[in-house]
Structure formats: structure tokens, C-alpha cells
Amino acid sequence: MTPRTGPGLSTLSIHGRPRRQADWTPAVMPIYQSATFRNPVGSDEEVIYTRYGNNPNQVDLARKYALLEGAEQAIFVASGMAATALAHLAVLRPGDHLVSSRWIYGGTRLLFDSEFARLGIEVTYVDPDMKRAWRKAVNANTRAIFVEALTNPTLRVIDVPAIAKVTQDQGIALIVDSTFASPVNFRPLEHGADIVITSATKFLNGHSDIIAGAVAGTASVIDEVTRLMRVWGPSIDPHAAWLTERGMKTLALRVERANSNALTVAKWASQRAEFAAVHHPGLATHPDHALATKLFDGYGGLVGLVLKGGAAAAQRFASRLRVITHAPSLAGVESLISEPRLTSHKAASPEERAALGIPDGFLRLSCGCEDSADIIADLMLGLEAVRAR
Ligand SMILES: Cc1ncc(COP(=O)(O)O)c(C=O)c1O
Structure with missing residues (x-):
């Protein structure tokens, strides 16, 4: 890995690559x-046409994101799902085989099982805990391995460099959904990794007011994603691009x-005895704490809370919250809580969820960005509601 040179991530996310701008031009795009x-x-x-992804808002945003990921190029599309679909279709053809982590967002699983099956793309799921399983799952038709770097919702950390050894040996692509990490x-x-996907609905935008997705990688991969976007049509709206x-x-x-609120x-x-389990990679007890410390610059803003008392307790808990909003999605300035059994998974x-480590009572x-004391005070109200039964 070559050390990053040039401006830091905060500077890049504000200015892109800083450059002299002409006088009397707006300070904000x-x-x-x-x-x-x-x-x-x-x-x-x-021609410049917004479905082509060459509207100035789309171009500027993509340039900035490519800098943040250290990619040659990037493209924004209308949702994280569109990014996932197009990134895969850029490297997979009918008859090809994809190896995927079993620990993935339910919507992605649905895409693979229903749509990819229909397109003649076979998918094999691997349990990331079985370290040798990646290499074993690869066959002559395998074109890519897909993982979520920080998994939804159990917050396991995937050993991307170890899997990259397999993809590089085999000459296939490693596609990583890095939504939860940012x-x-x-x-x-x-x-x-060769290709990064993010649901920009989440951390990139950060205000829970748009739906967007992005793919970053080499110029040739992004050219192909762009070609697919122009044909299938899920370009990002300029207003959503501007807000992102x-x-x-x-x-x-x-x-x-x-990061700091989630760790606190x-x-x-x-x-607290009311929780049967607490998932967060910053906890020393988390199975991937050492790996997260090695690979990540921060442990992320999510916490998995498993309440004793199952679904009924989770519902009493969530009904009492006032600071934390009960809603799917994540990574906005406002804290959000949801039950994966009713949303992403x-x-x-129920048996499949339990096998994935998502029992009833799991709250994501x-x-x-509120004060951590207020988040905790709200969670204590939730615990009171569970006890008051
Ligand atoms: C890890 C992950 N990837 C992709 C998506 C899809 O993103 P979007 O809702 O922007 O289509 C989600 C949605 O929650 C997600 O959690």
C-alpha cells in the first residue's frame, strides 16, 4: 500500500483537489x-444530458468521491442498489459466477437471488468466518468476489486484504460495498479491492434527505458502469447530487x-444486563476488534443491540425513544434505530436470521451527531419501558 499524499480527507471532501478559481465565480457550486x-x-x-452523468453537479461530485476513495474515477447513480447492480453487471455476463459473502444487506441478497439468477449469473455464498472458503468457492467461471467491508447489521469486519490475495491470484475482481465504513x-x-460501492444515501450525504449511490474504481470499470447507467437510466438527479x-x-x-458516539x-x-449482546468493532470483546484496529481509521457509527425479551421488548423499547428516530437507513446526523427483522433482513x-446472528430483539x-449523553438518556428511557411491562 502506498501512503496517501496530498490533501487530507477533510480538505478533499470540502474542496476536491484545491485549485485556483476564477474571480467572481460562486464560492459554492x-x-x-x-x-x-x-x-x-x-x-x-x-452532448451534455443529465441521464448521461455529465451534468456539472454529477461530474463535480464524482470527482470528489474518487479522490476520497483514492480511485482513478467514480460515478454517482440514483441509489445504492443501482450502484450495486451496475458495478456487478460491469464485470459479470450470463454464465459467469460470483462468490459473495453471506453477511450482506438483504436488498443485495434479493438482487443476487432474484435478478442475477434470471440473468444466468450464478452466486455462491461463503461464510466469511471460514477463511479458506473463498479460494475453494472460486471456479473457472468466477469473475468476482463481493463483500461488505463492515457488515449489515452484525458489524463484522471482513479481511479485505486476505480476500484480495485470492482475487489477485485468480485474476478476478474484488467488489467491496463500503457503505457502513465510509x-x-x-x-x-x-x-x-478493485471496485468500491457505497450507498451515498448514508454517510456521504449524511442528512437522510436523498437516495443516491456511487461506484469507484479504474477508468475502464467506471466507463462501463457509465455506459450501463446511460442505457438502463438510473442517473442521479442534479438536486440530489448537489445535496450530496x-x-x-x-x-x-x-x-x-x-464514531465517538457509537463507541461511547x-x-x-x-x-447493561438488559442486553444479551452488544455488537461494535470498537469493543475489545468484538471478534474482529484486532482486524478493525489494523484496517480502519475509526470503528463506525453503528451499534447492534440485542435486547433480552425478543421482538416484544424491542418494540416497547423503540416506542419510548424521543431523540432517536425509529426508521430504517443509517448514517444521518440524526440517530436512527430499526429492527432488521422488519427492514433490511x-x-x-427467522431461522436464517438467527443463523446470521440477527435474533428477534436485535436493534440496529x-x-x-447529537450529544452522546442525550443518546444514552434516550436509550435508558427505552430500557425503562421494557422494565415497566
Ligand atoms: C450496505 C448497504 N448497501 C447498499 C444499500 C442500498 O442503498 P440504497 O438504499 O441507497 O439503494 C443499503 C441500504 O440500506 C445498505 O445498507
Whole structure:
């Protein structure tokens, strides 16, 4: 890994690569809320058209994100799911085989099982705890391995450099969804990944007010993702691109605050008898604590809380919260809490969820930027509601 040189992540997320700007131009990028742009008559140059991803808001945002991930190029699309679908379709064809981590977002699992099966792309799931399973699962048709760097919702940390050894030996692509980590905490391309996906709905935007996704990688991969986006159509709207860029200016500040709030909450919760388990990679008791410390610059803003008393206790708990919003999604300035059994992992059976480490009573808490004392006071109200039964 070559050490990062040049401006730091906070500077890049505010300015992109700092450069001299012309006098009398706006200090903040305006919104080009325009589907199309005037063409010189007779020009055979590429037209500017917002579905093509070449609207100035889209271009500026993608440049900035590529810098944050240390990628040659990046592209934004209309959702994290669109990013996941197009990144895979850029490297997989009918008849190809994908090896995927078993510990992934339910929506991604649905994409692989329903849509990829329909396209003739076979997927084999690997339990990331079985270290040798990655190499064993690869066959002559395998074109890629897919993992989530920090898993949803159990917050396990995947050994990306170890899997990169397999993909590099086999000459196949390593695709990493790094949504939960964000480039502030982890940059997969520095550890041997080829393609990074993020749901920009989450940390990049950080204000729970848009849906967006991004893919970063080499110019040739991003050119192919762009080609697919132009044909299938899920480009990002200029207003959403502008809001994402505005959100990204505080990315480092927000992630650092979420990291510290989550660690404080996790340490507090791990002392409470009401929780059967507390998942956070910053806890010394977490199975991947050493790996997270080696690979990550921060442990992330999420905490998995498993309440004793199952689903009924979780519902009483969530109903009492006032600071923390009961809603799916994550990584906004506001803390959010949800039950994966009813949201991200609804499609799995209770037995499948239990096998994945998501028993009923599992609450996924995304710590926002509030004061940690207020988050904890709210969680204590939730515990009171459970006891009051
Ligand atoms: C890890 C992960 N990847 C991808 C997605 C999909 O993102 P979006 O909702 O922006 O389509 C999600 C959504 O929660 C997610 O948690």
C-alpha cells in the first residue's frame, strides 16, 4: 500500500483537489437543474444530458468521491442498489459466477437471488468466518468476489486484504460495498479491492434527505458502469447530487462524531444486563476488534443491540425513544434505530436470521451527531419501558 499524499480527507471532501478559481465565480457550486444543455450547432462532441452523468453537479461530485476513495474515477447513480447492480453487471455476463459473502444487506441478497439468477449469473455464498472458503468457492467461471467491508447489521469486519490475495491470484475482481465504513474509516482500494460501492444515501450525504449511490474504481470499470447507467437510466438527479456534495463537506466531522458516539454507547450498553449482546468493532470483546484496529481509521457509527425479551421488548423499547428516530437507513446526523427483522433482513426466515446472528430483539442503532449523553438518556428511557411491562 502506498501512503496517501496530498490533501487530507477533510480538505478533499470540502474542496476536491484545491485549485485556483476564477474571480467572481460562486464560492459554492450552483445547482444545474437542467435536463439538457445548449449544443454548438453542427458539433459532433458528446452532448451534455443529465441521464448521461455529465451534468456539472454529477461530474463535480464524482470527482470528489474518487479522490476520497483514492480511485482513478467514480460515478454517482440514483441509489445504492443501482450502484450495486451496475458495478456487478460491469464485470459479470450470463454464465459467469460470483462468490459473495453471506453477511450482506438483504436488498443485495434479493438482487443476487432474484435478478442475477434470471440473468444466468450464478452466486455462491461463503461464510466469511471460514477463511479458506473463498479460494475453494472460486471456479473457472468466477469473475468476482463481493463483500461488505463492515457488515449489515452484525458489524463484522471482513479481511479485505486476505480476500484480495485470492482475487489477485485468480485474476478476478474484488467488489467491496463500503457503505457502513465510509471512506473516512476505510478505503478498500488501498487494501487490494478493485471496485468500491457505497450507498451515498448514508454517510456521504449524511442528512437522510436523498437516495443516491456511487461506484469507484479504474477508468475502464467506471466507463462501463457509465455506459450501463446511460442505457438502463438510473442517473442521479442534479438536486440530489448537489445535496450530496453539500453533505460531503462535513463528511469527516460527522463520521468522527458518529464514531465517538457509537463507541461511547457501545461501552455503556455492554455494562447493561438488559442486553444479551452488544455488537461494535470498537469493543475489545468484538471478534474482529484486532482486524478493525489494523484496517480502519475509526470503528463506525453503528451499534447492534440485542435486547433480552425478543421482538416484544424491542418494540416497547423503540416506542419510548424521543431523540432517536425509529426508521430504517443509517448514517444521518440524526440517530436512527430499526429492527432488521422488519427492514433490511425481512426477506430472510427467522431461522436464517438467527443463523446470521440477527435474533428477534436485535436493534440496529445508527448514532448521529447529537450529544452522546442525550443518546444514552434516550436509550435508558427505552430500557425503562421494557422494565415497566
Ligand atoms: C450496505 C448497504 N448497501 C447498499 C444499500 C442500498 O442503498 P440504497 O438504499 O441507497 O439503494 C443499503 C441500504 O440500506 C445498505 O445498507
